[in-house]
Amino acid sequence: MRILMVAAELAPLVKVGGLADVAGALSRELGRRGHQVRVVLPLYGHLDRQRLDIRPVAKLPPMAVRLGAGMHDIRWHLAGSGRGAVKIYLVEAELFARAGVYTDLLGRGFVDSLARAALHCQAALLLPRLLEWPVDVVHAHDAQAAPALVLRRELWAARPLPGPAAGVLTIHNLAHQEIHDPAQVALLGLPSTLAVYPGLLEFHGRLNLMKGGILAADRLNTVSPTYARETTGSPEFGRGLEQVLGSRGAHYLGILNGGEYETWDPRRDPHLIARYGAGDLAGKARCREALARELGLDAPAGRPVCGFVGRLVDQKGIDLLLPLLDRLAGDGFCFAVLGTGDPALEKAMAAAAGRNPRRVAFVGGFDEGLAHRIYAGSDLFLMPSLFEPCGLSQLYALRYGTPPVVRRTGGLADTVVDAPDEPGAGTDGGTGFVFAEPRSEALLGALRRAERAFAAPAVWAGLQDRGMACEFGWSRSAAAYEKMYAEAVAEAQGRLRHDP
Ligand code: ADP
Numbered sequence: 001m002r003i004l005m006v007a008a009e010l011a012p013l014v015k016v017g018g019l020a021d022v023a024g025a026l027s028r029e030l031g032r033r034g035h036q037v038r039v040v041l042p043l044y045g046h047l048d049r050q051r052l053d054i055r056p057v058a059k060l061p062p063m064a065v066r067l068g069a070g071m072h073d074i075r076w077h078l079a080g081s082g083r084g085a086v087k088i089y090l091v092e093a094e095l096f097a098r099a100g101v102y103t104d105l106l107g108r109g110f111v112d113s114l115a116r117a118a119l120h121c122q123a124a125l126l127l128p129r130l131l132e133w134p135v136d137v138v139h140a141h142d143a144q145a146a147p148a149l150v151l152r153r154e155l156w157a158a159r160p161l162p163g164p165a166a167g168v169l170t171i172h173n174l175a176h177q178e179i180h181d182p183a184q185v186a187l188l189g190l191p192s193t194l195a196v197y198p199g200l201l202e203f204h205g206r207l208n209l210m211k212g213g214i215l216a217a218d219r220l221n222t223v224s225p226t227y228a229r230e231t232t233g234s235p236e237f238g239r240g241l242e243q244v245l246g247s248r249g250a251h252y253l254g255i256l257n258g259g260e261y262e263t264w265d266p267r268r269d270p271h272l273i274a275r276y277g278a279g280d281l282a283g284k285a286r287c288r289e290a291l292a293r294e295l296g297l298d299a300p301a302g303r304p305v306c307g308f309v310g311r312l313v314d315q316k317g318i319d320l321l322l323p324l325l326d327r328l329a330g331d332g333f334c335f336a337v338l339g340t341g342d343p344a345l346e347k348a349m350a351a352a353a354g355r356n357p358r359r360v361a362f363v364g365g366f367d368e369g370l371a372h373r374i375y376a377g378s379d380l381f382l383m384p385s386l387f388e389p390c391g392l393s394q395l396y397a398l399r400y401g402t403p404p405v406v407r408r409t410g411g412l413a414d415t416v417v418d419a420p421d422e423p424g425a426g427t428d429g430g431t432g433f434v435f436a437e438p439r440s441e442a443l444l445g446a447l448r449r450a451e452r453a454f455a456a457p458a459v460w461a462g463l464q465d466r467g468m469a470c471e472f473g474w475s476r477s478a479a480a481y482e483k484m485y486a487e488a489v490a491e492a493q494g495r496l497r498h499d500p
Helices: 018-032 113-131 147-154 182-188 209-216 225-233 242-246 282-295 318-330 343-355 368-377 393-399 410-415 440-454 457-469 474-498
Strands: 002-006 036-042 054-056 063-067 070-079 086-092 137-141 166-171 206-208 219-222 252-254 305-309 334-338 360-363 380-383 404-407 433-435
Touching: 002 018, 002 113, 018 036, 018 086, 018 137, 018 474, 036 113, 063 113, 070 113, 086 113, 113 137, 113 147, 113 182, 137 147, 137 474, 147 166, 147 182, 147 209, 166 209, 166 474, 182 206, 206 209, 209 242, 219 225, 219 474, 225 242, 225 252, 225 410, 282 305, 282 334, 282 368, 305 368, 318 334, 318 343, 318 440, 334 368, 343 360, 368 393, 380 393, 380 440, 393 404, 393 410, 393 457, 404 410, 404 440, 433 440, 440 457
Parallel strands: 002 036, 002 137, 036 086, 137 166, 166 219, 219 252, 305 334, 305 380, 334 360, 380 404, 404 433
Antiparallel strands: 054 070, 063 070, 070 086
């Protein structure tokens, strides 16, 4: 199949969170499976063109794209050789020329995010025409790319794409819906009726890109079966869109993400001081020592080092963890925390580190290498998330022999099996520690269970072995996407037959 991926992030080029990993890994896996994939990304100002081998495409001329009343000059670039099954196109434009994907370097959201999304999506839909490349599936990721599906549908008659161009939306996080003033619909080049009730993009009197994408897609999914159920089941998870999602019935699927084990493999991870694998964990002990040294932690042998890598935002349950840090540090637990996000949470974490200098280390920033060293060098990995569409970090932690401590929600519930806590148990089940209530005491209970298991080497080794043997690779997920694509294409072809 020919698949046009529209995403604001794509690892390893540009990454804010899991969306980048998923868009990148899925594209590569589809390429390996014989599909042609063209990805369209904005050329953000902070991307290092030389290092990432980003070069203008000679055969695609500079052009202008209309957004509302204004014209925007764009230039096409390609990353890498431009050969192979996956080609990554980047759109250069004034609107993307500054640093940042969704926010500036201080974490302030861009006020022109709608214009950026509109330009990205308009450009993406130009590509199949420019390349005369009949596209089977336009696959949009999250609200920023959702306009591609609305544009594809609404402008179909006037400017058809070559190929059936079925629309698929993947929701990585419903917390970000891109909600705007309805008057701004003109920026998308769409009629104003779409932004007033009962228009596709209207939601409670506002313009909502995610809602439009949900309804315009032929098929859609989110990134775990549990999150798919949660988001249709309650406003807490559906963020107001639960009924819109529910209205799509069986066309809304939960497809679990895979972990990209080529990059995330402790047997050949270039970021680690020592490599290790299932059955031979000597290297992991060296990684633990090195991590403690790097972060200035005094990590006693019998007490767990707990790692956290992730965005420091409410979603990740940082508020459950913060009140426990002093007490657990007093008990000899160590914490290696890497993340950026909400300035208040960063400040609170830095303060906890300040109070517990040899026990709590906090690095506020984005650091791929340190992330790998934390997965490897920690004994436990913390993900007390309030909600978690899929979560990738727990998959990496499992593979690195670092049992995760997670809340039973979303993809965490689908990927981590709670270890039984009876004396002598732990050898016949469980890959981590799962708690349910979104309260600090519940997290503490799970950490105490983990502490007991950590003190019993045979139990611990069993946990690690089972976790490292878990297979959440991409081939299973890619097959599920292929099936969804095939259904979407059949639907789009049916539409073409009825409405040529
Ligand atoms: P989300 O998509 O909500 O951010 P995921 O668990 O799906 O959460 O994916 C997060 C990814 O981003 C993981 O690969 C994690 O290692 C990485 N990551 C998050 N924050 C940082 C950081 N500060 N430095 C390095 N990697 C990070």
